[in-house]
Structures are given as structure tokens and as C-alpha cells.
Amino acid sequence: MSMIFGVPLAVLSGQLLIGVINGAFYALLSLGLAVIFGLLKIINFAHGAMYMLGAMATVILFDALGVNYWVALFLAPLLVGGFGVLIEYFLLRRIAGQDHIYSLLLTFGAALLIGGVLTNIYGVSGLRYSMPDLFKGGINLGFMFLPYYRAWVIVIALVVCLGTWFMIEKTKLGAYLRAGTEDSQLMQGFGINVPLLISLTYGFGVMLAAFAGVLAAPIYSVTPVMGSHILITVFAVVVIGGMGSIGGAIITGIMMGVIEGLTKTFYPPASSAVIFLVMVVVLMFRPAGLFGKEA
Amino acid sequence: MTMMKKLLTSAVASAMLVGSAQAEISNDTVKIGYLADMSGTYRDLAGPNGQKALEMAIADFGGTVNGAKIEIVSADDRNSADVASSTVRRWVENENVDLVAGLVASSVSIAVSDILEENDRLGIISGSAASSITNEHCTPNHIHYVYDTYPLANGTASAVVKEGGKTWYILTADYAFGHALEGDVTRVVEANGGEIIGKLRHPFPTPDFSSFILQAQASGADVVALANAGADTTNAINTASEFGVTQSGQTLAALLLFLTDVHALGVEAAQGIQLTTGWYWDMNDETRAWSDRFLEETGARPTMVHAGIYSSAMQYLKAVDATGSDDAQTVRKQMMDTPINDMFAKNGRIRVDGRMVHDMFLAEVKTPDESKGEWDLYKILRTIPADEAYRPLSESKCPLVTSK
Numbered sequence: 160m161s162m163i164f165g166v167p168l169a170v171l172s173g174q175l176l177i178g179v180i181n182g183a184f185y186a187l188l189s190l191g192l193a194v195i196f197g198l199l200k201i202i203n204f205a206h207g208a209m210y211m212l213g214a215m216a217t218v219i220l221f222d223a224l225g226v227n228y229w230v231a232l233f234l235a236p237l238l239v240g241g242f243g244v245l246i247e248y249f250l251l252r253r254i255a256g257q258d259h260i261y262s263l264l265l266t267f268g269a270a271l272l273i274g275g276v277l278t279n280i281y282g283v284s285g286l287r288y289s290m291p292d293l294f295k296g297g298i299n300l301g302f303m304f305l306p307y308y309r310a311w312v313i314v315i316a317l318v319v320c321l322g323t324w325f326m327i328e329k330t331k332l333g334a335y336l337r338a339g340t341e342d343s344q345l346m347q348g349f350g351i352n353v354p355l356l357i358s359l360t361y362g363f364g365v366m367l368a369a370f371a372g373v374l375a376a377p378i379y380s381v382t383p384v385m386g387s388h389i390l391i392t393v394f395a396v397v398v399i400g401g402m403g404s405i406g407g408a409i410i411t412g413i414m415m416g417v418i419e420g421l422t423k424t425f426y427p428p429a430s431s432a433v434i435f436l437v438m439v440v441v442l443m444f445r446p447a448g449l450f451g452k453e454a
Numbered sequence: 455m456t457m458m459k460k461l462l463t464s465a466v467a468s469a470m471l472v473g474s475a476q477a478e479i480s481n482d483t484v485k486i487g488y489l490a491d492m493s494g495t496y497r498d499l500a501g502p503n504g505q506k507a508l509e510m511a512i513a514d515f516g517g518t519v520n521g522a523k524i525e526i527v528s529a530d531d532r533n534s535a536d537v538a539s540s541t542v543r544r545w546v547e548n549e550n551v552d553l554v555a556g557l558v559a560s561s562v563s564i565a566v567s568d569i570l571e572e573n574d575r576l577g578i579i580s581g582s583a584a585s586s587i588t589n590e591h592c593t594p595n596h597i598h599y600v601y602d603t604y605p606l607a608n609g610t611a612s613a614v615v616k617e618g619g620k621t622w623y624i625l626t627a628d629y630a631f632g633h634a635l636e637g638d639v640t641r642v643v644e645a646n647g648g649e650i651i652g653k654l655r656h657p658f659p660t661p662d663f664s665s666f667i668l669q670a671q672a673s674g675a676d677v678v679a680l681a682n683a684g685a686d687t688t689n690a691i692n693t694a695s696e697f698g699v700t701q702s703g704q705t706l707a708a709l710l711l712f713l714t715d716v717h718a719l720g721v722e723a724a725q726g727i728q729l730t731t732g733w734y735w736d737m738n739d740e741t742r743a744w745s746d747r748f749l750e751e752t753g754a755r756p757t758m759v760h761a762g763i764y765s766s767a768m769q770y771l772k773a774v775d776a777t778g779s780d781d782a783q784t785v786r787k788q789m790m791d792t793p794i795n796d797m798f799a800k801n802g803r804i805r806v807d808g809r810m811v812h813d814m815f816l817a818e819v820k821t822p823d824e825s826k827g828e829w830d831l832y833k834i835l836r837t838i839p840a841d842e843a844y845r846p847l848s849e850s851k852c853p854l855v856t857s858k
Contacts, residue, residue, distance in 0.1 A: 170672045177664045275493070284498040284718035285688055290696070297698065303668055306696045378696060379661060380688045380718065384494070388661050423656075423665035428628050430665075431657035 166424055173303030174424045175417060180309050182416020183316035184371060188389065189396040189408040190320055191367030194327065197403030198340045198360050201251060202263040206393065207386030208270035209365045212239045213372020214381045215277060218286040228291040228377070235373045236366040243365030247358045255357075270386070277383035285380035294377070312374050319370060320409045327405055336360060395438045401451020411449060478779045479522040480550060486512075486767070487545045489538060489566070490556035490581065492530035495659070495684045498714040500558045500581040500759045503752045507760045508555055510751065511767035519775050527551065531558070535565035542566050546573040552780045553578065553770055555763060560584035560631050567596040576782040578770065580762040583683070583710060584634050585845060588809040592852035595782055597789065597808045600762035601732040603631070605814045605843035606709050607638035609730030613816050613836070614677055614707050615646040623675035624653040625666055625690060627682035632658070635681040635709055651675050659686055663693040671699060679707040688715050695723040713757045716819055716831045724819045724831075731815050733758040733798055734832050740797040755829040765798035766810075802840070807852040814843040 163171055188210060195203045216235040220226035226234060246269060254261040290308055297306035327333040336356060339346045343353040372386075379385060396415050400407030415434050422433040429436075441449060488508055490500045505528050512524050527549065531538040545551035546569065554570060557563045558581030570577045570593070577596040579587060585602040622643050626632040632655070640650055652673045656666055667690065670678040678699060680690050687708055694706055711729040735745035735755045744764070748756045773788035774780055786804075794802035794812070802812035817832040825831060847855050 167672070170669065173668050173672070174665055177668060181662055181664070278493055278497065282498040282714070283493075283495060283685075284714045285685065287718060287720045289720075289722065297696075304671070304697055304702070306698075308696065309664070378692065380685050380692065382685065384685075385661065388659060420665050424669065427654050427656050427666065431660070 164425065169302035171424065173300075174420045176300075176303065176305065177309075178417035178420025179413060180313050180416070181420065182413035183313045183320075184375070184412075185393060185396050185416050186320050186409045186412025187316045187371040187374075188368055188393045189400065189412045190323055190405065191364040191371075192393060192397045193400070193403055193405050193408035194323070194367070195361060195364035196397070197405060198327075198336055199357055200259065200262075200340075201361065202259050202266070203361075203364065204263055204267035204390070205246070205270040205273070206266075206364075206368050207388075207390030208273045209239055209243060209368035209386070210372040210375070210389065211277075211383060211386035212242070212273065213369030214288075214376040214379075214385060215281070215286070215372075215383070216369070217373045217376040218288045218381050221288065222286075228373075231376075232370070232373050236369040239369035239372075240362040240366035244358050244362040246365075247361040251361065252354070252357075270390075274383050274387065281383060283382050283384055285382045288376045288381055290377040308377060312378075316371075316374065319367070323367065324405050324409060392434055395434045397448075399434075399438050399441050399448055401448030404448065404450040404452075407448060407450025478777075478781075479520060479774070480552070480780055482522045483525055483550070484519055484522050484553075484771070484774055484780050485525045485527065485549065485551045487542070487549075487551040487554045488526055488528040488556045489531050489541060489554055489562070490528075490558050491533050492528075494533050496533065496558045496581065498754075499684075499712040499757045500556060500763075503748075503754060503756070504556055504580070504760055504763045506751050507748065507756065507764040508767050510747065511764045511771070515768065515771045519771050520778050522780075524771070528556075531562050533559045533562065535559075535561045538562040539565045539569060542569050546570070546575045552576065552782075555580065555767060555770075557581060558759070560587065563587055563596075563598075564591050567591065567593050570595040570782075574782050576770075576786060578766045580766060581759045583631055585638065586634060588805075588807045588852060589845065590851045592807045592854055594786070594808075594854060597766070597786070597804055597810060599766045599810045600758050601730075601814065602809075602844070603635045603638050603710075604845045605732075605838060606635065606730050607642045608843055609814055609816045609838045610707055610709055610728055611639045611642040611648075611679070612646050613728060614679075614705060615643055615648040617705075619677035619705050619707070620648050621651045621675045622648055622677045622679055623651060623670045623673045624679045624681055625663075625670060626653060626655045627658045627686055628655040629658050631683065632681050639679060639681060639709060648677075656682070656686075658682070659684075661689065663690045664697070666690070667693045667697050667699060671697065671702065671704070675704065677705045677707050679709060681709050683710045684715065687711060688719050691719055691727070692723055700726065712759070713755060713829075713831065717755075717829065721820055721822045721825045721831065725821045727819045728835070729817055729819070729832075730838070731758050731817050731832070732812070733761050734815060734817060734834060735761070736830065736832070737815075737834060744797045761798045765794065765796050768796060769794055805847060807847065807850055807855050809844060811840040811844045813840050814838040 192206050195201050213235050217231040294308040297304050339353045339356045346353050396411050400411030422430040488505050492501050529541045554577040557579040560582040563579045563582040579598045580600050583603050585604040588598045626636040680687050708727050716724050773785045777784050777788045790804045799812035804810045815834050816836045817834050
């Protein structure tokens, strides 16, 4: 068997594929963050909590009402997104125009509150969620065993990412969004309801996080603390990609998944730190991130 | 002159005796501080329900001991040795806490036992795993009650090797507890004729195990062993089940698994996994009766840690009652002199190094067909006798043992 740095090629190919799958997750999560920051200038520290809420909602909807995975894929993000709109309307709107740090602290506080309440109700051991029957099992690719579900995650995550990018960058709605956040008075003069647009944008970013949560529910332990672990990594991805850059978030997300996967193969203990190392290096040479515009 | 001297000495001596007899239970209160992770990774296996177990023990004891009232204070250690140290310092220096109970993360337990030794108070550790707590870190002021990494390795690893699992791949959580467990497992596997063909240290915590499971799968080892705990273990087991590790002929060995973890995983994903436990709620009528009460109080079945907290608090209160004292050394000696026979342990005893030794059990997670309810999770395969389970005193590095 051919080897690369002492690792069999087959093993390495498997790791690369796994890296792309995890990267798709990062892309989906960082995309939501980038949308919220890019259009609303809100540093959304509640993003991990929204991801967690998406996963929790999937499990709770199933346990309480028997809602299946396919319905949850739409329903859970809608519910959590609605909750996001409420947060925007009742809380974030009060601090609009203030320094970024206010939105950071407010959303961080909200995340702690949501996590704390759910921990008291559900504990931390994790809720059980069975994989949909359609996705049980997997296929032997020769170099690795690929569970069907992971293949589905990568496809659906990429579809959603590209759809979002297209909507914001290429459609009229996206143009309104971008214009509304550039000069809201002018847009209001054109008769466009900018506050509503802002609420919906925040809600949409939150929906993306919740959607990633639904995708995560069958494969990870669903617990009230699951969001806090991933949040910092995703923030690093967004910083590397360039705060607010939609395309940057997607590309960097996948790239970081692959880099992390390779680290897990060659030197596992560094795998949780490697993304931050990349972040430091990138910021040294490109302070605005790989795809960010210099201020 | 000698007469005078004798008189004086005896007067002083009797005055001291009277004095100590009056001040035997300080402030007429036995105060127990419950310190545990109340909100993080280890919340469910100890946490608020452990406090409930402690309260059950005090209520069953009658609420008072030797005429003194029993009080509880509690705090969240947030799994931080710093937070735990400052809390315990405040408790013993300003709030007259006599006993610190709970104690889950090993780093917390080791930090706290140093402070207890400085102030000569007592601690009973019920949640921590590191066997070093009664080895190189032993003190005359703490007792390690429920289990440690030594029997975890002895029980599970030796059973799995004997069943034919000769080659091992170990996934280790990259911190003190994981390293200790990995070391103990390596020793047991090699002693039984097995071989470690690969190991991998993963960061703590790791949300995604797919990459590590793939590497373990590619190694072709008979056994994939998990030397980690809590969410890391459940995530690893979930991923192993998704990637068909057991279907491809490998055995999964979880070296530390709590009832709450298995409950969270469900029998579908966890079936067939062998584990070592200090106690199981459904072992006999006595354990069931107590667990039914616990279920009523908390809505959940107790882990071995919950049961151990109850049992150790009882043992402590009995010792305070028998000696009429809350002095740490007096009580500890009485606890060591009294064998433990209750719903938690039969003929358990506390050794000079502070290790409570009792029978441990090798269990296997039931299949979905065998399990009759959400908490009907284990089959007990074998009892590991106390003497076989724990590190013998002859191998101990504890100064309390070696100086004897």
C-alpha cells in the first residue's frame, strides 16, 4: 500500500473525505454568522445556542409530537428562526447603532441563559435521537466505510450554502438587504420596511444555525452544551474567511474541516488548536481575513 | 513537691478531658459541604441529584446526630480546581464545614484534599476516577469511596482480553485522567497476554470522533478501547455505531461509562458494551428499594456515584454518632474500624490509604430485546472481588502506607 508520511493513502483519503464533511458543517454555521455580521454588524455569540436549539427542537418535536426528521428539517429551523426574530425585536433592536461589543455581550448573555435553562430541564448527558431509517448503514468505498447519513449531510449543506450565497449576492432581495444595511434611511425613502428586513435577516441567520443543528441531531450527543464547544471554532473560521464575507465563510469552512481532519491523522493532540493557529497566521498577513475587504 | 506536681498534672489532665468532652461536636452542628459539578459535563452523574442523595441520607439518619443538628451547604465547582479551592477554603475557615462530600473531577479532588489536610477537616470523594488520589496523592484527611481507574482497567480490560480480544487500539482523552486510565489498561492488557498495537490521544473535549474512529477501524485491532469519559465517550460510541465498528468485527470497550451515559445513548447504540461499575440499581431488592425512593425524588435512576454519596454520608454520620465527635481524625478512624454493609456495599472497608475497597462488577449493556424499560440497561456478568479489584497496599506509594 502506498504511504504518505507514514500514513496509508487509503486512510488519508478517508480522512480527507471526513474533513470535507465536517467542513460542510462549519461552512453552514459560519455562513449564518457571516450573514448576521455582514448585513447587520451584530456579533452573534448566541449562534452556538441557536445550533443547539435546532438539535434540541428536533428531538423534542419527535418525543412530544412524533414529528419525523424530514418535517423537523423545515419545522425546527422555522421555530428557532422565529425565536431569533423575537430576540432581535425585543433585545437587539434596543442596542442598534451602538458599539459591536454590546451585541456581543447581549447575545452571549442570552446564550448562557438559554443553555442554563435547558440544562436544568434536560441535564447534560444528551437526548437520544435515532437516525432516519433511510440513512441507516453505509457504503464501503474501498478506502473507508461511508455512512449514508454523512454523505447526505455534505450534499444538503452545500446546497443550502450555495443557495444562500446566490440569494444574497445575485437576487433583488439580496440587493435590498445589502442596500438596507448600507443606508437604511434612503431605503426607507423608497418605501422599504428596513426594520422588518433586519428582523428577518437575523431570523434567517439563526435558521441556518438551527438547520445545522437538525443535521447534527442524529450523529452527535444532543445536549444543552453542544453549541458552546463549536461556537469558538466557527468564529475562528469566520475571522479567517473575513468577517461578513459570505463566500469566504463557505470556502473557509470546508478548508478548515480538511485541515483539522489532516491534523487528526498526523498529530491528533493539536487538532483542536490548528484552526486557531491558522487564524493567527492569516491575521498576521491579512488582517481582514482571506476574503474580507480592507476597511 | 513531687506530690504537688502529681496533683497539678492530674488536675490539668482532668481539666483537659472535661474540656474535650464538652467541645466534641463543634458548634453543636455537623456541617457538610456538598461540592460537585452542578452544570457542566459531570452534572448528571453526580450534580444536583447527588445532593438529593446526601439529603436522603441525612433525613434517614433523623436529621440530628448525637444531639447536634446536621446542616448542608452546597456549591458548583464548575470543574475548576481554582473555584473548588477557594470555596472549600471559605467553608473550612469561615463556615465551620466539617466534611466535604461529592467531589467529582479528579483535579478538583486533589486540590481540595490538600486544603482539607492543612485545616484538618475530612473529605469523602465519590465521583473522581484517578487512582492516584489514594496513591501518591493520599492524605490522612480524605477517603475515596466509589471506584477508581484501577478496577476499571482490571475489570473490563482483563475480561475482554480473556474473551479473545488480543490486539488493542486505545483512544485516550488527552489529560491526566485519560493518561492514568491508558496506563492502567496497558498494564492489564499486557499482563493478560494481549498487545497494544496503536493508541491515539484526542483533545478534551472532542465533539466529532469520525476521524479517530476511522483510524481505529483502519488499525485492524480486535478491540477499540475508549479511555475517556462523559460526552467524549458517548460521542465516540455513537460514531462507532454509525461507522459500523462492531459490525466489522471489532469489539468496543468503554473503560468508564456511567448509567446516565448509557441511558443517553440508549440500548440500540450501546448494546453489548462491557463495562465495570461499582454498583447497579437493579442488583437486588435492597438496591431496588433505595433506587425507587431516589427515582421518586429525582425522576432518574441513581448512578454508582449517587448511591456512594448516600452510603458514605451514612458511614460518616454513624461514626460521628459513635464517637460523639466531629474531629476529622477521630471520625476517620471510626469509619475505618467499621465495615460497610448497606445497599451500596457488602463488607466494604476503608483502608489506611483512604481507599474504600468493595466488590466491583463487570456488566454488559442489554440488547433492545432484553431491556424492559428506559433504565433497564445492564446485565451483571461477574463480581470482581474487592481484593482482586483494587490496587494492593503492597504496591502503594501512599506515605500513610509506606511509613508504617
